[in-house]
Amino acid sequence: MxxxxxxxxxxxxxxxxxxxxxxxxxxxxxxxxxxxxxxLAIPGEPSCVSCRRPLDAAQSAGSICAPCMANPPRHAGIAAATLYNDASRKLVLALKHGHRIALAPMLARLMAAQLPEEIGPDWLAVPVPLHRWRLWGRGFNQSALLARELAGLRGVEVGIDALVRRKRTPMLGGLGRSARAKALSGAFATGKGWEARLKGAQVLLVDDVLTSGATTDACLSVLWRAGVRKVMITCFARVLDEALDHV
Structure with a gap:
């Protein structure tokens, strides 16, 4: 605000x-x-042309990182405002658990600065949803707050309930890749009345922190089934410990 x-x-x-x-x-x-x-650790260039992971300065522009070569992503890139470190962690915790929602505009400005120029009025900002019990307990969805702020900054439409979370999921930290996928299976769905709007849409998927990517990947599966044309992910903090030395 x-x-x-x-x-x-x-x-x-x-x-x-x-x-x-x-x-x-x-x-x-x-x-x-x-x-x-x-x-704050602000990601820069050079970066992977596929996922925008920061690369070593010795690598040339246009390079693809090893994870993307091994498993090409289904999205059009990840625009992260910061890399997850102690400073960004404190800001995320202050917003999410400290209920300092006045931080949302500042965090969104940092996110918007990393978005490519193509993100504009013909895009739809969709926040990663919370389950209704967690939403009632917290009182707000921090990703939705960021999506609203980004909408004002870049002129995009907001689909607050374009995705819904149908089941509560356990904390994913410490779980292996298959265990995370199993926990998130069937967790997300398209919101009621959004099927027509999502078909052929260009979606900006908004989250506060991107860790393993399991949650956003589950959201991607739902969006692709809905017939979206393109998805880019944006977050305030991206967990890439090995990339902190490159910023």
Whole structure:
């Protein structure tokens, strides 16, 4: 939620701007202090032309990473605002579990900066859904908040309920690839009334954190069955520990 410029001075007087990571004073309620900005790992070039995984500087532009060569992805790329490290983890936890939803605009701006120019009004932003019990418990879907902000920044349509989560799934951390796939089997479906809109659509699949890719892959399966034309994934933080040395 953006503060109107006319009341921003009053808000700053009552709630002095603070860096959401370290608590240092800021000039405005819009971001991080310079020291904390420098702690974020922003992926750059060169990167894999298939999934945009950061590559070693010695590799040439247009290269494909080893994981994509072994298992070509079904999506058109992953636009990650940051690589998952301690700084991005704190921001995600503050948004998701600390209920600091005012962080969503800043996180979305970082995500939008990594999106290719082609993402625009003819695309549909679809958040990775939460199961209704988790949604009721948390009160919001952080991926939906990010999708709404991205819609305003890039002029895309939002399909908040274009995907629904039909069953609760266990925590996937520590599970092998086959176990994750089994846990997510049948977890997602197209939302009621979205079948016609999804057919032939270009979809921007929005998530807060991309870890193994099992959840987004399960969403991709549903989207492809619905007849979408193209899917790009965007997230705030992408877990690629081996790529942190390349940024």
């Amino acid at each position: 953006q503060v109107h410029p006319l009341i921003a001075p009053v808000v700053d007087l009552v709630f002095p701007p603070r860096c959401p990571l370290c608590g240092d004073g800021l000039a405005a309620q819009t971001g991080l202090c310079s020291a904390c900005w420098s702690e």
